[in-house]
Amino acid sequence: MKNKESWGKDLLTLQSVIDVERGDLYIGESNKHIPFDIKRFYVISGVPKKKSLRGMHAHKEIHQAIFSLKGTFTLHIDNGHKKWEVILDKPSHGILIKNKIWHYMTNFSKDCVILVVASDYYREDDYVRNYEDFLRMI
Numbered sequence: 624m625k626n627k628e629s630w631g632k633d634l635l636t637l638q639s640v641i642d643v644e645r646g647d648l649y650i651g652e653s654n655k656h657i658p659f660d661i662k663r664f665y666v667i668s669g670v671p672k673k674k675s676l677r678g679m680h681a682h683k684e685i686h687q688a689i690f691s692l693k694g695t696f697t698l699h700i701d702n703g704h705k706k707w708e709v710i711l712d713k714p715s716h717g718i719l720i721k722n723k724i725w726h727y728m729t730n731f732s733k734d735c736v737i738l739v740v741a742s743d744y745y746r747e748d749d750y751v752r753n754y755e756d757f758l759r760m761i
């Protein structure tokens with residue numbers, strides 16, 4: 624992990640109920656563990672190659688929170704001034720990806736299952752998919 628102190632404020636911690644007999648439970652509530660109203664979730668799984676690339680965009684308005692439910696991947700985030708990378712490898716801890724943050728994911732383990740929760744429904748017009756456009760936006 625690089626520059627841990629810089630992204631630490633965006634580290635999200637779910638409520639964990641660890642139960643060795645029955646399995647573990649992780650809980651996230653809107654505006655408590657996740658700092659927005661959740662309107663959508665999506666799951667990414669079956670990423671075929673460690674070097675596969677996902678993301679590579681920013682959002683104009685939508686906030687997201689991202690977790691590894693299983694396996695590991697590296698999240699790269701960039702606010703236009705500084706770049707960080709974080710390895711996500713457990714369900715209990717995620718990262719807040721606010722709007723206007725360029726992000727992409729790499730280095731996926733074969734068994735990786737990613738959960739993303741978002742503050743709004745899917746809107747293609749909220750995406751900024753070109754890095755130069757992102758820099759102009761911020």
Ligand code: TYD
Pocket residue numbers: 663665667676677678679745
């Ligand atoms: P995309 O956001 O490009 O994936 P990633 O950022 O993980 O690389 O989405 C891939 C496709 O799925 C794209 O055609 C849009 C569609 N999509 C939806 O229809 N709804 C959604 O909530 C998301 C995230 C994507």
